[in-house]
Amino acid sequence: xxxxxxxxxxxxxxxxxxxxxxxxxxxxxxxxxxxxxxxxxxxxxxxxxxxxxxxxxxxxxxxxxxxxxxxxxxxxxxxxxxxxxxxxxxxxxxxxxxxxxxxxxxxxxxxxxxxxxxxxxxxxxxxxxxxxxxxxxxxxxxxxxxxxxxxxxxxxxxxxxxxxxxxxxxxxxxxxxxxxxxxxxxxxxxxxxxxxxxxxxxxxxxxxxxxxxxxxxxxxxxxxxxxx
Amino acid sequence: xxxxxxxxxxxxxxxxxxxxxxxxxxxxxxxxxxxxxxxxxxxxxxxxxxxxxxxxxxxxxxxxxxxxxxxxxxxxxxxxxxxxxxxxxxxxxxxxxxxxxxxxxxxxxxxxxxxxxxxxxxxxxxxxxxxxxxxxxxxxxxxxxxxxxxxxxxxxxxxxxxxxxxxxxxxxxxxxxxxxxxxxxxxxxxxxxxxxxxxxxxxxxxxxxxxxxxxxxxxxxxxxxxxxxxxxxxxxxxxxxxxxxxxxxxxxxxxxxxxxxxxxxxxxxxxxxxxxxxxxxxxxxxxxxxxxxxxxxxxxxxxxxxxxxxxxxxxxxxxxxxxxxxxxxxxxxxxxxxxxxxxxxxxxxxxxxxxxxxxxxxxxxxxxxxxxxxxxxxxxxxxxxxxxxxxxxxxxxxxxxxxxxxxxxxxxxxxxxxxxxxxxxxxxxxxxxxxxxxxxxxxxxxxxxxxxxxxxxxxxxxxxxxxxxxxxxxxxxxxxxxxxxxxxxxxxxxxxxxxxxxxxxxxxxxxxxxxxxxxxxxxxxxxxxxxxxxxxxxxxxxxxxxxxxxxxxxxxxxxxxxxxxxxxxxxxxxxxxxxxxxxxxxxxxxxxxxxxxxxxxxxxxxxxxxxxxxxxxxxxxxxxxxxxxxxxxxxxxx
Numbered sequence: 132x133x134x135x136x137x138x139x140x141x142x143x144x145x146x147x148x149x150x151x152x153x154x155x156x157x158x159x160x161x162x163x164x165x166x167x168x169x170x171x172x173x174x175x176x177x178x179x180x181x182x183x184x185x186x187x188x189x190x191x192x193x194x195x196x197x198x199x200x201x202x203x204x205x206x207x208x209x210x211x212x213x214x215x216x217x218x219x220x221x222x223x224x225x226x227x228x229x230x231x232x233x234x235x236x237x238x239x240x241x242x243x244x245x246x247x248x249x250x251x252x253x254x255x256x257x258x259x260x261x262x263x264x265x266x267x268x269x270x271x272x273x274x275x276x277x278x279x280x281x282x283x284x285x286x287x288x289x290x291x292x293x294x295x296x297x298x299x300x301x302x303x304x305x306x307x308x309x310x311x312x313x314x315x316x317x318x319x320x321x322x323x324x325x326x327x328x329x330x331x332x333x334x335x336x337x338x339x340x341x342x343x344x345x346x347x348x349x350x351x352x353x354x355x356x357x358x359x
Numbered sequence: 360x361x362x363x364x365x366x367x368x369x370x371x372x373x374x375x376x377x378x379x380x381x382x383x384x385x386x387x388x389x390x391x392x393x394x395x396x397x398x399x400x401x402x403x404x405x406x407x408x409x410x411x412x413x414x415x416x417x418x419x420x421x422x423x424x425x426x427x428x429x430x431x432x433x434x435x436x437x438x439x440x441x442x443x444x445x446x447x448x449x450x451x452x453x454x455x456x457x458x459x460x461x462x463x464x465x466x467x468x469x470x471x472x473x474x475x476x477x478x479x480x481x482x483x484x485x486x487x488x489x490x491x492x493x494x495x496x497x498x499x500x501x502x503x504x505x506x507x508x509x510x511x512x513x514x515x516x517x518x519x520x521x522x523x524x525x526x527x528x529x530x531x532x533x534x535x536x537x538x539x540x541x542x543x544x545x546x547x548x549x550x551x552x553x554x555x556x557x558x559x560x561x562x563x564x565x566x567x568x569x570x571x572x573x574x575x576x577x578x579x580x581x582x583x584x585x586x587x588x589x590x591x592x593x594x595x596x597x598x599x600x601x602x603x604x605x606x607x608x609x610x611x612x613x614x615x616x617x618x619x620x621x622x623x624x625x626x627x628x629x630x631x632x633x634x635x636x637x638x639x640x641x642x643x644x645x646x647x648x649x650x651x652x653x654x655x656x657x658x659x660x661x662x663x664x665x666x667x668x669x670x671x672x673x674x675x676x677x678x679x680x681x682x683x684x685x686x687x688x689x690x691x692x693x694x695x696x697x698x699x700x701x702x703x704x705x706x707x708x709x710x711x712x713x714x715x716x717x718x719x720x721x722x723x724x725x726x727x728x729x730x731x732x733x734x735x736x737x738x739x740x741x742x743x744x745x746x747x748x749x750x751x752x753x754x755x756x757x758x759x760x761x762x763x764x765x766x767x768x769x770x771x772x773x774x775x776x777x778x779x780x781x782x783x784x785x786x787x788x789x790x791x792x793x794x795x796x797x798x799x800x801x802x803x804x805x806x807x808x809x810x811x812x813x814x815x816x817x818x819x820x821x822x823x824x825x826x827x828x829x830x831x832x833x834x835x836x837x838x839x840x841x842x843x844x845x846x847x848x849x850x851x852x853x854x855x856x857x858x859x860x861x862x863x864x865x866x867x868x869x870x871x872x873x874x875x876x877x878x879x880x881x882x883x884x885x886x887x888x889x890x891x892x893x894x895x896x897x898x899x900x901x902x903x904x905x906x907x908x909x910x911x912x913x914x915x916x917x918x919x920x921x922x923x924x925x926x927x928x929x930x931x932x933x934x935x936x937x938x939x940x941x942x943x944x945x946x947x948x949x950x951x952x953x954x955x956x957x958x959x960x961x962x963x964x965x966x967x968x969x970x971x972x973x974x975x976x977x978x979x980x981x982x983x984x985x986x987x988x989x990x991x992x993x994x995x996x997x
Contacts, residue, residue, distance in 0.1 A: 222542070222543050222544050223544075225473065226472075226542065229472055229565055232470070232565065233565070236567040236571070236643070237568060237571055237644050237646075238568060238570075238647060239567075241647070254978070267986065269909055269910040269986070271909060
């Protein structure tokens with residue numbers, strides 16, 4: 132490029148006399164007519180578009196650079212935001228996973244069921260249907276034993292429980308609803324105490340083994356389902 | 360450059376100008392007298408000399424630079440670049456996530472979640488106050504105010520009691536942990552609210568089932584020294600290397616004085632290898648049910664402790680292993696926590712449960728049949744000791760069924776004497792007594808059996824009735840598993856498989872089964888064991904009819920063993936180990952259950968507990984009922 136600018140003026144000086152009409156286009160040559168009088172003539176013709184082109188290119192480049200860097204910066208903000216959201220979501224999913232596992236574990240389910248007044252089902256009897264249609268009951272069907280009430284009000288439910296099974300079911304059901312708020316604040320320790328308290332209030336479980344009580348237990352079956 | 364060009368060009372223009380000085384010469388003489396003395400001095404020095412001096416200086420500087428360059432780039436290159444790398448390069452540990460512990464159906468018993476520890480430097484907070492710039496700021500809180508702000512704010516954000524946090528902050532220390540395990544989101548909130556608080560990576564171990572199976576699974580907690588979560592109890596400890604995985608690392612450049620990683624500077628990276636998940640043979644629901652029933656029953660009969668083991672009859676897998684005591688794995692240090700697993704660590708004398716060894720040996724050798732009738736006296740003399748039955752009787756006629764079903768010591772010892780000590784000892788060994796089962800649990804006890812050469816005359820009067828030797832609840836279960844599995848004892852295992860981070864499941868190596876008796880012997884023995892739960896009249900009633908489950912024939916054996924009274928060094932007359940081992944359905948057993956109760960004051964049988972657990976198992980495992988009437992055989996003949 133530098134060689135071009137060096138050679139052009141020389142050519143210009145040579146052609147200058149031939150094209151004097153162009154001289155007025157530039158004012159600068161007038162100041163130093165002897166040395167560079169001819170230079171702007173050809174400059175005006177060959178350099179201006181070139182300079183313009185360079186300027187456009189430079190400006191375009193600058194704008195493009197600015198635009199790209201702004202876009203990159205904006206993208207990096209968006210990326211950062213997206214990363215944050217992803218992190219929050221993964222943390223949330225981990226937290227939920229943990230909560231779900233805790234809530235569906237056997238002790239948590241048992242505690243939740245107890246809080247709703249549910250009781251363990253006990254031993255089921257099996258109804259066996261023979262090919263000829265006759266049925267056979269295997270086992271000893273009994274209503275589920277209500278969980279004994281918390282230790283605090285022990286006297287009233289304990290006394291009728293030993294005298295009548297029907298009354299026991301009634302008081303037990305009542306106790307279960309009464310006891311409903313109790314497990315929540317008392318926590319697992321209290322809940323375990325409750326379970327421990329079962330045998331005390333249900334002495335007929337042991338009595339059933341002595342082979343005399345199944346009949347009375349069977350009668351209890353008929354009466355008990357009515358009470359709840 | 361233009362200036363140098365000018366100075367360079369000027370001398371030539373003046374050099375020819377000899378006329379210049381010549382032109383000036385006439386004027387100096389008239390001015391003051393001091394003029395002529397000084398005028399020659401300001402005369403411009405010889406530019407060529409100046410040029411030379413400049414050149415020399417430039418060359419000297421260049422030489423110096425070169426020397427330094429050689430020194431830095433050549434002589435000390437390694438040392439310096441090493442220093443630079445040290446200053447800049449940081450090796451970051453990429454923590455490996457610890458594997459989970461799952462039950463046989465994939466229910467997690469232990470798993471890890473990411474957590475943060477919030478730490479602070481209380482001394483720094485106090486020192487900041489000494490900075491005049493901070494102190495002079497209007498409304499700037501004093502260190503104590505700031506600390507109480509932090510404590511209250513953290514208490515609010517994390518739902519903690521601010522008291523202990525404030526206490527830690529007031530300590531004159533440079534490092535305090537304010538909250539050990541905090542949810543990452545909450546930790547970020549705290550850090551944004553209080554820049555003085557820093558966070559550290561932690562891993563929080565979750566035990567969703569709480570104390571269920573805790574004595575088997577154990578507990579793992581953060582180890583400060585190793586900066587890693589480490590198992591300290593139970594399987595978490597025994598399988599630590601499998602669960603832990605391998606930490607990876609990442610070599611990066613960091614900005615000096617901070618942990619900020621310069622992007623794109625990762626030089627080396629070794630990804631962390633997550634720990635392997637361990638799948639246990641336990642069934643969490645069954646485990647919960649067995650634990651509840653065991654704890655209930657232990658409390659009901661007032662026993663000091665109890666343990667229960669449920670095995671799969673064919674594979675020997677441990678489906679449930681319960682102890683009356685347990686602990687919360689999230690806080691193993693709490694009061695009343697029982698960390699050990701007595702089902703495998705604490706041997707006891709089994710009592711009459713061990714009579715099955717004599718019977719198996721007698722049947723296997725063809726020396727006896729279940730219907731054989733024995734003339735059983737009230738007591739029997741073995742060496743220097745006289746052993747009698749649990750109930751007093753004169754000479755009675757009992758079948759071998761009756762000897763087992765009514766648990767006659769005398770009848771068993773009569774049979775044992777026909778079997779002989781050699782056959783008895785080898786049957787004991789085949790049933791795995793006196794040897795560790797090899798279960799994966801830590802601290803397993805082998806129990807104890809006196810070495811054959813140390814047997815005295817009375818030893819063979821003790822062992823057949825289950826005194827003078829000890830076994831764990833697991834060994835007891837394994838012994839009956841051999842009977843249940845047609846004579847092949849499969850050593851019990853609690854780990855079913857390992858699952859790698861890639862999801863590939865590797866089953867644990869299957870233990871080698873040991874044939875203890877022929878299938879015929881095992882079948883006959885199962886029939887005989889049903890006599891125990893036989894609910895006949897008077898003398899035809901076994902010792903454990905309470906264990907019977909309607910619809911399921913139960914084969915089992917009750918046991919009562921006297922404990923050693925440390926006071927007199929003799930067998931106690933009041934403290935007993937109460938045992939029960941059994942299986943059902945008797946024809947083709949699916950489950951083997953072994954129970955032990957330590958010192959129930961009333962000497963209650965463990966048979967009702969077997970009934971409770973068995974009834975749950977039958978329902979839980981959907982075991983088909985049997986329509987056959989309960990087996991009734993004569994135990995005592997008139």
